[in-house]
Amino acid sequence: MMQAPSSHDINARIDSLCKPPGSLGELESIARKLCAIQGTLSPSVSPRRVVVFAADHGVTSEGVTAWPSEVTGLVTRVMQSGRTASGVFAEHLHCEYEVVDVGLRARLPASRIPGSAVQFIDAAGRRGTGNLRFAAAMTGEEFDHAWAVGSARADAANDDGCRLVIGGEMGIGNTTAASCLASLLAGVDVQDAVGRGAGLNDIGLAKKVRVVEDAIARVRALEPLDAQQIGCEVGGLEIVALSGFYARAAALGLVIILDGYIATSAALLADAIHPQTKLNMIAGHRSAEPGHQAALQQLWLSPVLDLGCRLGEGTGALAALPLVDLAAAMINGMATLAELESP
Ligand SMILES: O=C(O)c1ccc[n+]([C@@H]2O[C@H](COP(=O)([O-])O)[C@@H](O)[C@H]2O)c1
Numbered sequence: 001m002m003q004a005p006s007s008h009d010i011n012a013r014i015d016s017l018c019k020p021p022g023s024l025g026e027l028e029s030i031a032r033k034l035c036a037i038q039g040t041l042s043p044s045v046s047p048r049r050v051v052v053f054a055a056d057h058g059v060t061s062e063g064v065t066a067w068p069s070e071v072t073g074l075v076t077r078v079m080q081s082g083r084t085a086s087g088v089f090a091e092h093l094h095c096e097y098e099v100v101d102v103g104l105r106a107r108l109p110a111s112r113i114p115g116s117a118v119q120f121i122d123a124a125g126r127r128g129t130g131n132l133r134f135a136a137a138m139t140g141e142e143f144d145h146a147w148a149v150g151s152a153r154a155d156a157a158n159d160d161g162c163r164l165v166i167g168g169e170m171g172i173g174n175t176t177a178a179s180c181l182a183s184l185l186a187g188v189d190v191q192d193a194v195g196r197g198a199g200l201n202d203i204g205l206a207k208k209v210r211v212v213e214d215a216i217a218r219v220r221a222l223e224p225l226d227a228q229q230i231g232c233e234v235g236g237l238e239i240v241a242l243s244g245f246y247a248r249a250a251a252l253g254l255v256i257i258l259d260g261y262i263a264t265s266a267a268l269l270a271d272a273i274h275p276q277t278k279l280n281m282i283a284g285h286r287s288a289e290p291g292h293q294a295a296l297q298q299l300w301l302s303p304v305l306d307l308g309c310r311l312g313e314g315t316g317a318l319a320a321l322p323l324v325d326l327a328a329a330m331i332n333g334m335a336t337l338a339e340l341e342s343p
């Protein structure tokens, strides 16, 4: 087997291409990362797959979100048809698309929607979390189940030949869980960690800050806790599944494009448990949620895009995929300066 190139080899290769060194800016950084993750000077970014994990949140009873909890299941049902934003983006970008129920309150029909190529997996253990303001969101066994569901989806993607994966999520109320995780795992102040999520008004925002403060005070009183225990207290089933997905995908050497605030809270949890996980990540975008930048910084990541997006589902990561494609095309296809003919 050929030895993996050193960072010096990777830089030399990129600088040898037919352009002034550095002139393709961040595309060169992405290409460097692809080479480092895959241990090659010829990285591949296909086949690729988005896996969206969906689950419900007990904390929605606190009025922390603009949307009723039932919307989680309703949107996940549309995902099965491939017609949410992430499904449409994935199809456009030749990305396989998989939807996993890891804890919806109401079970969805598993039947394939006519005309849809979407793979749907019902893997729920617990259906919906507890209310993290007052009690643990899940038990250790429920955490292990959700983590194993995510890890198995990374194995399945790898077994099917995927070289790049994106994790997405759907869960009304999950920015509250993400805010708690960002605060506890990345030290983000509660005021900065809490945002409007899927469109909260001022009254709702003030309530959400109080709920997150209460949850954090409750967890602090239980300390010392390890990262898994913090995940049990304030996580979400789709967030923990995403963490298991990221940790396993990184262990398998897959490239991961990270999505928004909730996805990044899952990455914080994954990296706290398996500290090399962040090395396989490219941050697709900066979400409009105010805590996202600090959460990304904790992972030493800087976002490719800043479009003001805050949808989740993997959409911000998908938006960055064409640029990741260009970075791979650059290093795989360009002529070198040495090939320039002398006048
Ligand atoms: O990815 C993000 O940064 C993001 C930011 C705000 C909202 N979301 C999505 O909106 C839902 C959570 O919002 P909320 O207000 O109900 O907590 C959930 O389904 C997420 O996918 C996603």
Ligand SMILES: Cc1cc2nc[nH]c2cc1C
Residues within 6 Å of the ligand: 067, 071, 075, 169, 170, 171, 198, 311, 312, 313
């Ligand atoms: C309609 C809708 C779609 C979503 N996709 C991810 N989160 C969402 C939240 C809502 C409300």
